[in-house]
Amino acid sequence: MKNSFDEKILDEAQDWINANQKVVLATVIQTWGSSPRQVGSRMIVNEKGDFSGSVSGGCVESAVVSECLSLIKDNKPCKKIEFKVSNESAWEVGLACGGEIAVYIEQIH
Template identity: 65%
Template sequence: MEKPSETILESANSWIETQQKVALATVIKTWGSSPCQIGSKMIINEKGDFLGSVSGGCVETNVINECLELMKNNISFKKIHFTIQDENAWSVGLACGGELTIFIEQIN
């Protein structure tokens, strides 16, 4: 359930208004235990500043890098899947044993 009190989109808007490129990452699927619910969001700008969260710190670094690539290469969106077997997820430590899919997209 998305809570309107969350202000991540408002922050995205204020970044955009200061002429920054912004990517939005959203949790769209989870399996097993996952600390963030479907709909959890994170925003990233070109400098790598970020707000919000898509996991309990397990995959954030990876998602930030993917978003930076997305903006650099001007790709509009991408789906990223993390599992416990996933080498990337292991290296950043998906300790909860869950799986999740994150949709990243540019806001423009």
């Protein structure tokens, strides 16, 4: 029972675009082991770094936001990012749950 038709994130993406913001769409495309959000989970980021939606349970969102900002800055269309188990260092971005996820980010243009 995927919640696709009620998902509001793409509607929000359009609102942001209509408000003349640059929008990057981030989508979970693969997961291995235990991961907080399923494949197809989405998040949007604008050029100011505002974001909505989620691709994990808060574990990697900040890293995804900075990757999205770089994508806008370098004016690249898309990029695939992989996140693995977080290491000992508490400040390292990663998934504390021991899972791995691949997130695809793309500009909506």
